[in-house]
Amino acid sequence: MGQDEWDTLPQAEKAFMINGSEHDILPGVWGDLPASTRAAPLSEVAAILLSLVDRGWLEVRRVEPWTAPDGRVGSGPGDLVPREQLPVVLADPREWEYPADPSRWAGALTLVETDAGRRISHRSAE
Template sequence: MSYPATDELSSAERAFMINATEIDILPGVRGDLDEPLASADPTELAAILLPLIDRGWIDVCLLIAWTAPDGQPGLQPGPSIPRYDLPALLADADNWEYPDDGEWLGRLTLVLTETGQLIPR
């Protein structure tokens, strides 16, 4: 299988890959996008993200509670959300906005898959 270098991806695709590399919640991608996409409708953004998921490069997870070995509480990505659930979740505009309460637990989060980690940067 051949993998593109990130400079072969569109700037919008790179933004999603950056977000997944950072294991950031979904709204974080807006900061890596140029206008007008940074303010785009969720369906426009999902149209960029879903093909990256379908290629097996990015997974969407919920952040779950985690306890560090030293006992400190934290967060980590949970299991991948099934592909068939993603269109409805990605169509929800609230999932593309930072939570008002600042709580990231349970928020949609992008992560690179093992295949996505192989793409040269």
């Protein structure tokens, strides 16, 4: 996809794609969404994300603890949330909120850009 095609993506889709490229947790997308999308019912916002999943551009995963080879502890994308579970999972407003304790991101939803998604957003190594 060329720059012209990227430029034609709606701003809300771009926001989810950027969130996925950053491996941010799902609530991080709110700050990038246009005001009209932030004001929409959660089901409509979730439908935007589901359309990107269905195109194979993003995956939805759960954050899990991770230890680097040097022993530093952190977190990263863990298990994939199966597509058939996503409508129910994304209907839960708590999934779209930051954890009360920022050190407790384990289990939160995170978006991960796929190889196909990186080609769309021009983040491939090609």
